[in-house]
Amino acid sequence: MSALPPSVERIELDELVCWRVQVGDGTLLVAQQGAQILHYQQGTQAPIIWLSEQxxxxxxxxxxxxxxxxxPWFGGLTRNPAAVQAMxxxxxxxxxxxxVRGLDWQLLGIDQHDGAVTLQFAFDSRKHPLPDWPHAAELQLDIRLDQQLHLELRSRNLGTQPLVLSQALHTYFAVSDIRDVRVHGLDGCRYIETLEDWQERQQQGALGFTGETDRIYLDTPTRLSIVDPGWQRRILLDARGSRSAVLWNPWIDKAKRLSQFAEDAWQRMLCIETANIWDDCVTLAPGASHSLCLSLSSEPL
Ligand SMILES: O=P(O)(O)OC[C@H]1O[C@H](O)[C@H](O)[C@@H](O)[C@@H]1O
Structure with a gap:
């Protein structure tokens, strides 16, 4: 079977410019605003990344x-370490x-090489100063689609003082039913239970979901996986440059308060946010850079 050559197409969804990429049987959709991935799917299987119907x-x-x-911070800024708040x-x-998730990024280029497509987006705080955040930094997101999806988020300090950041790739995964899936790789990890007074606890075994979940996992391993018996697949997340992750599902009540979110959509999604937060924030000396990397793939169970 001869594979079609990779393709890249510019489309517009309402007010947003987007890029649709096809490599083999993988499809990807990225909005230029926020350099936000909107869709990722392999062949005829269910999408790996979830996008709200609303x-x-x-x-x-x-x-x-x-x-x-x-x-340059994750979550509520006042919940971040003092050094992040001080920025x-x-x-x-x-x-x-x-x-930056709601701002336009610059498209640096689209590269087609060795059967893969890479989109490079950048955000430069010297050209687009962020309100109340007077620092010179450049952020670049490289999105590469081959047989897998690879993200590299690189932060560079262009100023003369140290820069302290928290950050996350806030990935929404599609699941058949949140009540049936398990996340593996967290056994033994410390976590912050943000729903119970931000207490520190320790994970025992695989993580299942029986209610609202909003936790910061610490000392996370390079690989986490979502086992989804309903769709008979395992989604693999391989991270570098990160030792923390947020696991989030709003469940029934919080779902009603979220924007662009159907009342029952909590059943079909799970966020695993590959992060640098809490005691895993990033400190960049002048001129230094840091890469947060995530590769996504899936395999049948
Ligand atoms: O509604 P948003 O600002 O996109 O935030 C969505 C969610 O993001 C993270 O997962 C936080 O841990 C949650 O507390 C928050 O509800």
């Missing part, structure tokens, strides 16, 4: 689902997950 494609607003980039002149008014 997603809205509007300027200035992150799309619900896909893989938003949270930077901002008004932490109490800072938006959750930083600013």
């Amino acid at each position: 997603a809205r494609y509007q300027r200035g607003q992150s799309v619900r689902g896909g893989a938003p980039v949270c930077w 901002h002149s008004n932490p109490a008014s800072a938006p959750a997950h930083g600013n």
Whole structure:
């Protein structure tokens, strides 16, 4: 069977410019705003990345689902270590997950090589200063589609003082039914239970889901996996440059309060956010850079 050559197409979804990429039987859709991946699917299997049925494609607003980039802080800024908060002149008014997920990034280039396609996006805070965050930094996201999907998020300090960041690739995964899936790789990890006064606990065995879940896992291994018996598949997440991850599902009540989110959508998604947070934040000396990398693939059970 001869494979079709890779293809890249520019499309517009409502207000957003997007790039649709096909490599072999893999399809990828990326919005230029936020360099946000919206869709990733291999062949005829269910999508690996989840996108809300109620997603809205509007300027200035992150799309619900896909893989938003949270930077230069993750979550509520006032929950971050003091050194991350100190980068901002008004932490109490800072938006959750930083600013770049709702801003336009620059497309640096599209490279087609060895049967793979790489899209390179950049955000430069010297050209687009972030409110109340007076620092010179460049962020680049390389998105490479081959037989797998590879993300590399590189932060570079272009200023003269140390830069301290927290960040995450806030990936929404598609699952057959959240109540049936298990996440492997977390056994023995410390975690912060944000729903119970941010207490520190320790994971025992694989993680299943029976209610709202919002946890920061620490000392995470390079590989996590989602075992999904309903769709008879295992999604593999291989990370580098990260020792923390957020596991999130809003469940029934919080789902009702989320934007662009159907009331029952919690059943079909699970966020595993490959991160640098809590005691795993990134400190960059002037001129230094850091890469947070994630490769996604799937295999039958
Ligand atoms: O609604 P958003 O700002 O996109 O945040 C969605 C979710 O992101 C993370 O997973 C946080 O840990 C959650 O507490 C939050 O609800």
